[in-house]
Amino acid sequence: MDFKTFFEQNKKACVGGLAGAVVVLMGIAAVTGRSKTPAIETSASSAAVETKESKSSDVEASGFYGKLANGQSVSVLVLGDGFAKGSNLENVSTSWAELISEKIQTEFSSDVQIDNYALPSDNSIFSGFVMANEIPEGSEYDAVILSFGEYDDPETFGTFYESIIRTITEKCPEISVISLIEPSSVTNPEGHAAANASAIQTITDHYHGLTIDVAKLMEANGVNAKDTVASDNIGQNDDGNAKTADLILSSIKDFSSKAEESIDYSSLDALDEKTENLKSYTYISASEFAKVNDTTFELPADMILDVYGETVTGLLGVDYDYQTGINDVYVSVDGTPFGRSGKEFSGSAPEQHILLINDEFAPAEYVTVSFGTAAEAESFAGIIVSGNITLPEAYDKFEAKEIEELDAAALSALMDQGENADGGPGSQDESEETEEPESNDGPANGDTKTVDGALYEYYDGEWYEVVNDDTGNPDIGVKQEIVETRSAGQIITNRETVHSSGMDAAQAETQSPAAETVVETSTAVPETYAVETPAETAAPETAAAELSVETQAAESVDMGAVMDPNAAAAMAPVQ
Known part of the structure; x- marks a missing residue:
């Protein structure tokens, strides 16, 4: 399902939220959205509620830390990669992102809603950038926890990271920023977490946030992150996730006494001026594309517009699900090779990935997106286009391949025929949308x-x-x-x-x-x-x-006669 459809169907706390899992733990009275998870009533939550009632004052506090001190309900957004998602765990309920809700509630007597929109495994900072942009305007999250760095090229990481913070703080002006330096900064020397740690600290400090270096705090508490690392040397096992949740809680407690009550984010200049380019953004559903064949989709260039009707050029990303085995997405622009991303995926079930394809995206006539298999194509959700920043040269090094493409005239004719209705999971096949004539064999009125x-x-x-x-x-x-x-x-x-x-x-x-x-x-x-x-x-x-x-013809109705409430029962549809 494409993002636009998803967000319309999943408006939760703070007006809405993103594609991903919703974690609602103890003490929440009700949650709205596609999946309605009831509150978990436990003795701990009951005690917390009683404590909160005696602790709360008549005056409501503002801000994340003020609300916690006052025992008020808080809503927390989580954006991240596999470490925040709990990808390596058998049960994601043991991930730190879920455990932290109960711990905060127990400590502060505050009801907590966690919206965890982290994406699995090696999704990069670009996926978080997309998620942040898809949060509806007017959202009212009290805090955001960011967990990125392991899979991200340091050359562009800081730009995307700051852009995420600026986007979220613009939509949620009273939000508090909490950043994690992932423990893979110690457990996986081959990754990028260590190289990106300094940027995380600097950017978070600039926005008056809290930075939590998980591995260093573990060490300060007599624990080595390598002792609780998962088999991939990146994630943490159940024990490591529990310790991470404890460290986040203790860091919040320590920081709450010195946290600023109110921060005017609009007065803070960007550290990286390139973040201004990334404010231009659009997500285009796969259903807008014409389907050329079972693996290939095409879109006219004049349809690549933002919500204000302005043309967007620059970076191009693709949102689809990895399938077990080799995955391959190839993009051409106006018939010229533009970018390609390939990945072997060992997971047993499809997994959402938002991939950055290349920069300098500016089609004159059309863009073509082609997948290696029909299964990948069926999961195609949409493309993301944002303002440009220069990407590493590695994005330009790919092997071109032959794909079926339509020229502008043929594409226009196909679009005129309505052949764009079956592109991607956000749409339906034309056969499903066409009303079939009533069969003489089916029931008719009066049967x-x-x-x-x-x-x-x-x-x-x-x-x-x-x-x-x-x-x-x-x-x-x-x-x-x-x-x-x-x-x-x-x-x-x-x-x-x-x-x-x-x-x-x-x-x-x-x-x-x-x-x-x-x-x-x-x-x-x-x-x-x-x-x-x-x-x-x-x-x-x-x-x-x-x-x-x-059937009798309906006679005139005496509208002055009031219905007898004791009359016959209603005729209910048979399911």
């Missing part, structure tokens, strides 16, 4: 059936139970249905009488007097009124009887 002795009638795509009237004759069903349509304010009123076959109207009229019936409606439906309806009667229905429907 009836009997299920478990109850009579049902088909109306506009739903089966409705026919509710007996209150005359005492179980073989007479008179139905008045009021259905709220998808168009706001439009109401379809359907009134009809259902009876068994094999009896003419004269016989029916001798069986039972006319009856007044009504149907209960949901609170979303406007007020309804009783209807005086002449009912036809029917002979007793046999189990084998073939039912038919005689």
Whole structure:
């Protein structure tokens, strides 16, 4: 699913959040979003609530540290790579990002919501840059914990890192910044965590944040990060994650006494002027692309616009899922090779990755994105384009390959035919969107059936139970249905009488007097009124009887008569 669709479906605390897991732990009364996780009630959380009630003052504090000191609820955003995601763990519930919620709550008696939008394994700082930009405007997170550095080229790391902080603080002006220097700075000399540690410290200090050097604090507490490292020498095992959570908690406690109550981030100049370039940004869903074949997608250049309708050029990234085995994404611009990224993935399940492809992206006519396999292509979620910064020369060193491409005229014709509707997981196949003509074999309005002795009638795509009237004759069903349509304010009123076959109207009229019936409606439906309806009667229905429907034209309704609340029960759709 593309980001735009995801964010519309997943608006949680602080108006919304990103693609990724939502971690909601003890003491949270309710959480909104696609996945609604109930609060975990434990004795510890109950005690924390009681303590908080006695601790809280009548005046609400502001800021992350002030709210904690006052026992108020806080919301924390986590952005990072596999160390924050807990990629190497059998159960991510043992990751520090999840454990910290309970620890903060126990220590400060504050309800805590953690939104962990870290991406797995070797996702780089660029993925965090995308995540930060996709946070909706008006979000109100109290703190953000950043965990990057291991997989990031030091040449561009600082620019992206500061851009993330500036983007988040602009959207969440009262947020506090907490940065981790990952323990792989000690456990994995081949990685970049150690080289990026200085940049993390300097940038975080500039924005008045808290920097936590995990490995150094472990050592200060008599623990060697190498003793708890995972088999990849990058992540930490369960014990290491628990210790990391403890260190984060103790660092927050120590820092809270000297943290500034309010920070005017807008008054702070950027350390790196190149961050200004990165403010130009857009995410374009795969569903906007034309599908050339099972592995290749193409998009006209004039569709690469930001939310303000401005053209965006510069860096290009691709969002898709790694599949087990060799993964390969290749991009050409106006028919010219632009960039390529290949990776062998040993995981057993697909895994989201946001890859930076190359810089100086400025198509004149079109861009083509091609994958090595159909499975990779099916997971294609979209492209990211932002303002330009110069990337290392390694991005220019790739092997070109032949792919099927359309020229601008052919692409325009394909787009005009609506062939762009099946590009990527954020869209549907054209066959799914096209309404099939009604089959003569399917149910039609007025058709009836009997299920478990109850009579049902088909109306506009739903089966409705026919509710007996209150005359005492179980073989007479008179139905008045009021259905709220998808168009706001439009109401379809359907009134009809259902009876068994094999009896003419004269016989029916001798069986039972006319009856007044009504149907209960949901609170979303406007007020309804009783209807005086002449009912036809029917002979007793046999189990084998073939039912038919005689539809009466709706007579005028006495809108002055108030509905009798004790009338017949509503006809509910059969699932």
